[in-house]
Amino acid sequence: MDSAPVALPMPSLGRPEASGPLVLDLTWGGRDYVVRLVDVGLACCSVEVMAAALGNRASRDLRELAHAAAASPVDVLVVSGTCTDTLAPALRRLHASIPGQPLVVSFGACSSSGGPYWDSYAVTNGVDQVIPVDAYVPGCPPAPQALLEGIAAAMGRRTAGETP
């Protein structure tokens, strides 16, 4: 058995090459939508959101699309992961900084209720204590496909005139 050490590359923390919302093409109810989405990725659920974005047919040129959309409004704010009481004011400020009223999707058990960490002194038991939430996606973690279900549910609630 070869016991030589494996040379793993060091991770690097560089500046993102592009900023701005992710752009997703969605088909829902027989209609096509272009949705500009910002994910507040706080923990492991955000990996599923990335998987959903990369699996979207419009996201093959994700970097280019995101760059092009940098000056565009945000349609959907997704919160994925564990929010803490320390972080909550920053989330509130971010939400308030987005013009209009973006749909808000709470993605996963942690963001919806605190998840496995609900009884921690530091964990917010649901981001709806901080910002209005249009739709909750259950799971720990939810499947990537569930993100699109959550967006559709939020769109449906707004279309029906329901506000959080």
Ligand code: SF4
């Ligand atoms: S719900 Fe589960 S997978 Fe998602 S952030 Fe919490 S612990 Fe991680």
